[in-house]
Every structure is written in C-alpha cells, then in structure tokens.
Amino acid sequence: MRRTSRTRIRNALVRLLAGATVGALAGLAVAQAAPSATAATGSAVTVSGRGEFKDMKFTVSQTKNLTSQAVTVSWTGGTATTFAGTQFNTDFVQIMQCWGDDDGTVPSNPGPSRTQCQYGASPTTNRTSWPGNALDDTRQVFYSADPTNYGQDNRYGAANPNAGGEVPFKSVDGTTITTNTQNNALFNYNTTNEIDFARTGTNGTGKEYFEVQTANEAPHLGCGEPVSTNGVTKPRSCWLVIVPQGHLDLDGKPYADTSQVNAGSPVSSTNWKNRIAVKLNFNSVGTNCALGADERPTTGSELVADAMTSWQAQLCSTGKVYGYTELGEPDTRSRLTSDASSTGMAFTTRKLGADAGTTAPSGTTTYAPVALSGAVIGFTIERRAKSDAPDSIKKLAGTKVESLKLNARLVTKLLTESYRNSPWGSIINGTVAKGYGWAKNNPAGIASDPEFIALNPEFQYLSVAETPATDTDLITSLGHSDTARAIWQWILADKDARQFLAGVPDDDGMRVNPYYSTNKDLNPTGIAFDPSSTDDYPKSDPWCTVPPGSDAPSTATQCMTDFHPYVDDMHAGALHTRRADTLWKSSWDALSSPQAYKSPGPQTVGSRFIITVTDAASAARYGLQTAQLENSSGKYVAPTAAGLTAAAATASGSGVAEITPDTATAKAAYPLAELVYAAVRPGKVSKAARQDYAALLRYVAGTGQILGADPGKLPEGYAPLSTKLRAQTVKAADALLAYTGPTSTDGGGSADGGGTDASGGGPSGTDTSVGGTTGGGAGTGTPSDGASATPSVKASFDGGKALETTAAGNTPADPANPLRYAVPVGAALGAVAGVGAPFAGGRQLSVASAVAAVRRLRARRGWSRPRGGAANG
DSSP states (O other): OOHHHHHHHHHHOOOOOOOOOOOBOOOOOOOSSOOOOOOOOOOOEEEEOOGGGTTOEEEESOOSSBOSEEEEEEEESOOOOEEETTEEEESEEEEEEEOSSOOSSOTTSOOOOGGGEEOOOOOSSOOTTOOOOSSTTSSEEOOSSOOSOOTTGGGGTOOSTTOOEEOOEEOTTSOEEOSOGGGOSSOOTTTOOOEEEEEOOTTSOEEEEEEEOOTTTOTTTOTTOEEEETTEEEEOOEEEEEEEEOSBOTTSSBOSOOSSOOOOOTTSHHHHTTOEEEEEOBOOSSOOSOTTOOEEEEEEOGGGHHHHHHHHHHHGGGSOEEEEEEOOHHHHHHHHHHOHHHHOEEEESSOTTOSTTOOOOSSOOEEEEEEEEEEEEEEEEBOOBOTTOOHHHHTTTTOBOOOOEEOHHHHHHHHTTOSTTSSTTSEETTEEOTTOGGGTTSOSSGGGOHHHHHHSGGGGGBOOOOSTTTTSSOBOBSSOOHHHHHHHHHHHTOHHHHHHHHTOOOTTOOOOOGGGOSOTTTSTTSSOOOGGGOOSOOOOOOOEEOOTTSOOOTTOOEEHHHHSOOBSSHHHHHHHHHHTOOOOOOEEETTSSSOEEEOOOSOOTTSOEEEEEEEHHHHHHTTOEEOEEEOTTSOEEOOOHHHHHHHHTTOBOSSSOBOOTTTOOOTTOOTTEEEEEEEEOGGGSOHHHHHHHHHHHHHHHTGGGSBOSSTTSBOTTOBOOOHHHHHHHHHHHHHHHHOOSOOSOTTOSGGGTSOOOOOOOOSOOSOOEEEEOOOOOOOSOOOOSOOOSSOOSSOSSOOOOOEEEEOOOOOOSSOSOGGGGOOTTGGGHHHHHHHHGGGGGGOOOOGGGOTTOOTTSSHHHHSOOOTTOOTTO
C-alpha cells in the first residue's frame, strides 16, 4: 500500500491505548537523607520429588505477589532427557497451572485435583515436527502396560490396557469439559501457559520460564480473584504443578522399548502420583479502590507503566484514585499542551516543545523525575546444534541462549528488513524478484550474518530456520514513542550504522534495503529515509506476495506487515517473545469459511528463535533474556540497574535533562537508558489536583524507589533514582503546592478529579513555560523503607521553589507534519480496531467499570488476549 494511503488510515485513527485504573494516592514524606534500598524478602520455594524422582529438587523463583508474569522453574538431581527420534521419550519435566483446594491425596505435598489444571492443549494439526506423541501432551489416558489397578482413570474410560480415556477439565465456575479437551472453548494451544516438554541436561539440571496467568488471562482458573471466606476477602491462590516423567514403566522396570515414546499424559493417575505442587499467591485482580471514587488522571509513557501499577496497588487504600492511560510520549506531549486540564499529569522523557514543529505552551510546566528504565532487545533463543557441531555444543541442545551482543548496525539491519529472507519470497531458488537484487547476497537472517557471529561465536554451530518468524526482523510496537526515537538516535550515533543506511555495504558485502536508505538516489521512493526525525518503526518496503509453499491462491497475497506484524506495545512484544509467538499467520486454511491465513501458534520447543524491542520492566516481568548493546565508548553493556544508573549520570539539557546515546560516554552506561519525568501544568489544574499530584511525587521519591515485588515497591527492570534526582522530585512537589499563578480550573472540572475521559491528543496548543525540577547527574543513595504511610500535602523538607523558565511564541495551526503520524501499516489497522475496539480512542476506563481490571492499568496488561492477536491483525 502506498505511503499516502497509509497516511490517510493513520490520520483517521488516533491510537490511544486505554488503561484500566487502579490505585490511588496520598504521599509519603521523604527523609532528607535516605539509606540504601532493600528489596522485598524473596518468596522462592524448593520442593523435593518422590519415588523415582526422590533425588530431584525443584525451585520456583517467586510464589508471592504474583501477577501476569514469568517465574523461573529450575531443578537438580535429574536424569538426562532421552529422545525417540525427535520426540521426548524419558526423563523430562512438564509444568502447568491449576486452581482449587488441596485434594488431600499427598499429605506431604498439598496440591490440587488433576481435573483443575490447564494442560493438554497441544497442537491438533501440523504435528510433523512436534515432539509429543499425542498422549504425553494431552489429557488422553492410555496404558501400554497392564498395572494391577488404574487408579481413578477408569472413571474416564481407561478400563483396560487397550481402551483410551480423557481426563476432564473443570473450570473455577463449574464448567466442565469432558471431550475434545485438546482444543476446548476455555484454552487452546494459542492461549495455554503449559510447558509440555522441558529438558533435563546431562548434568541433571534444567530450567524453564513459566508464564503465570491471572484471572484476566485465564478466567477459568480465577487466580487472583477476590474470594471471601468466613468474612475475610483475599485473592484466590493457585498452584504451579510439576510432573516429572521418568524412565520406569508401570511395573517399576525400565521401559523395554526405547525406540518409541513411552510416556503418557501427566494427568493420568499413575503420573499424577509423582506431581509436585507449589502454592502461588497472587495480587488481587479486582480493584482495591472504592468503586465510584473520583480519579485523578495520569497519562503517558509506557516506560512507567509497571511502576505505576505497583505504586497504585499499594496506595489505593488511602482514598484517592489515580487513573493511568498508556500513550506514546509524542502524543502525550501534544495532549498536555492542548488539553492540560483533562490530561492532569503526563509522563514523558522530553519537555514540551521538544518535538519538531511544536512549541512549548505559555505558562508554567513543572517536571519531576519519576523512573529510570530503558529500551532493551529481548529474546527467546534455544540451541539447535548443527550436525557438525562439537560435542560441547550438542550437549547444550534445547537450552536457552542467555546472552547476546548487538551493535547498532546489526539492529539497523533488523529494523530495515535488510536480511534476504525478510521480504519473504522475493528470492526463490536463486530467482530474484524485480527490484530485490540488493538482497541476493545478503545473509538470510541475523543468525548467519558474519558480523553477528563474530560477536556471538557459538552461532556458527547453531542451526536456525531463517524465516520471517525467526531471525529476520524484530517484533516492534505500533505508533510513535520516545523509545523508538532513542533507538534511531543510537543508530545515528554510530558511524558504521550511518554508513550502512547511506548505502555503504558492511565488511562482508551486506547491503541495506534501499527503501530505508538515507541516500535519496538509492531509495526507490526518491526520498531519503530520515531516521533523525523518526519515532516509530516504519515498514517501508512495499513487497507483497503469496508466501512460498503456502498453497494459497494467487489473490491471497501477504505484505511486510503480515510477515512481520506489529504488536500493540512493548509489553505485548515481551509477552509474545516469552511465548515464542511471532504472530505471523503463515498457514493457509483452505477449509475455513472464508478461507484465510491462520497462525501456526508458538514455535516448537527446542528450536525457538524470537527477538523484540521491549522495555526493561516488561522484559524482567516475563523473564526474557536481554542483549548487551554497544555504547558510544565501544563497550557492550547489559540493561542492569548499574548500567541504567551510569547512563543517567550523563543526562544533559536545559529544563528536562535527557539521556542521549551520543553523550552517554561512560564506559558502564547502557546506551538505551531513558529517564521518565512527570509533567504538570499547574495553571491548568485545580489546587486540589496540585495537592494530589504533589502527594504522588512524594511517594514516588520515597518508598516508590525501593526495589521489590511487593505492591508499592519499584519492580525489577528499573533502577532507583539517585538522591539528587529524588530531591528534584520533591522540589517539584513543593512547586506544585506553592503555585499561586493564574488557574483555569479552580472550583472543579475534570482536573479536580471528576472526569477521566482521555480522548483527544490533538495538535499542540500555545507556547510552553518549563517549570519545576530538571534532571542532572545520578548521584548515589536510594530511599529507605521507613517513610511514613500517612499522606501529606506538605513538603517533608524545604526544597525551595522549582525552577521556572518561559518560552513565548506562536504555535502553527498544525504544528506536526501529518506524515509524521503516518502508520505504515496500511489496511491492517482495521484489525487494530477489531482487536482493541473497547479501548479505541484512548478513553480511560473509570474505576466503576474496572471491577476486573487492576494490576495492569491497561487492556493489554489486564485482559486476556489470545496468542496470535497482533496490532494489525
């Protein structure tokens, strides 16, 4: 689709991803001197196996304060997994999530009934490369030996060795599925979190990242829903259940025939006797705030979403509710400029007027640093050794790659769709489509790129199916953001990456996709790509074709946004990367009505390869591995708290100090760190609103900077703000309280807590005055946990007035070039509306309607979305 068509579509849809609201606030006093932070007490649990597995110990990394996230399940003392061909045969581990009370069958290890576990939703089609035998990955029970009794399986049809049965699934609401459980109405291959096959290595150990689901993602489990017992209401707890599969038959002797898979369903009575259960305690997925309470609106950067979620969940009980709407920072600044009263507090990494074609509005704007995080390249990659790989690599087959090194040019190659197999089907058996000669000699994907292998040598021995579903692109989010801008700025700060965009081949002859060339003479559009003004992830290549081997009709073409679908936001990118689901609908279903492409679902265990651009908090939440990125000093740095803090120390600029890749020269600085500010225009909100926002800032500067999993703490993926930055936050709170200038909303209005409608996001209004606190070096020290829990609108110490600067001028009628908001997604945006219709337009959900939506503050963080759903269909 042409750029002009994409522009019309983009301008027709203002994409405001709405947030479900929880939480509220009153502030906590901040002491003048704050000692080091202390993380919350760990909740890891280790449980031993029984019988054949008595030497095994299983550890679950977190069992309390859970939400939709990943936990690590690791084990020791096992026997190495064996295979029958490509199928798992003996000594592997299966993991699932269950609901219900202890069934009393194992007094030493309480656990649920097997009928209440989400398991058995393996693929029903395309099982050629699937490593299961349709018994060990389903709820089907069938015995190939003749035990003395069948436990309770005779209830389900397995009355003799040659009869099959099916263990039913019972939902938390009583709904019971008795047949066709493999693809039932409650969960299926695209939505289940079960792990069918987890390998034990030659050293007897193993590790998996298990996606924990709340009642929002799995209503049939109900985990985290408020449940009242004897007048006491608590979130429903659930279970993580581990079923080890061994190498002994039902008679206690080793399997006689090792050429075939002998394992049966983990929910069969004999295998279930070996189950290990670990209780999971969840944060509430119901609102802790009084329904109908007034909400104080906050809007903006996704980078602060996880932190706001935690802060609100703890502070809601104090009586004031703070809504939150996630919105791209450029649109957030536009909204704060044009509609400050309903926007209230905005989260941004740049000051108003920083965007091209905009000017700051007149009057005071108060800024306060609230969070330090950053963008990351997250991935799920499993080793599949080549036939000629050394034994040391073959022994690691199926295990996850824990670390990668990436430089700016490698990321550029991914973002510009420059690998040979990115425009899928443009080169088939040496035949090159017109205009794609540039791709012929390029590597098929990053895994075979000599530049990548030089930084990550083990990949010379790993086999990767290089398709649009694996290593030819990054999963990226739709829309404009400061994170996308930061990545392009990092790319521009690197000489090799700049030259590659300009058309200079790399050392091995790889060339840029010309549709992304900054050289207009090479770019087929005749217009040079300008990354300096880019704050999204364009898919500029117009390539479309019928995917090779799909057997689809000639009219069923797919384009680049089909091969490489967008996700709604960075959180969704992290979730789908943990699930190993790229969302590409690559399989043609000729039997459906109408005929259509469908998603094959997550990648097959043991050979998964998926990479994404996400934020550090979302990556930590879902246990993603993250790449070390090359900084301006030539050092490869991981997005650790130390790397983020080192980068924050280099922040510069007047008014609102920014972390920029070209100035983050410290050797330890992570190059994509971002410092998030809260911005308020005090003259556009009421006195009561200023008091509430000041209270929020005080809490953020105190207890809100203590790392921990408990509600109210700072989640993993953030670095605590330095003493200096926290002092600036409190100073900004003082400025809000001390403000005596003109106001336009005294006496009520949406800014006074009543309205939370979040529509709009139009062009900038008048000129801005930048007021409040501005960011400098990182300093040292973090807050203690001893701050008072009593809200206060007074400053905890005399920080003085925040700095105020004024920039006057006239704002153009349409300050932002319409092309800037063009989404190069074409007709796929229609599917965005279909998937996100309840939240289109950015209208914020009121607390009264948020009964089922708390912890995540936004649709994609609180409601279930099946795997396979993408931002553009």
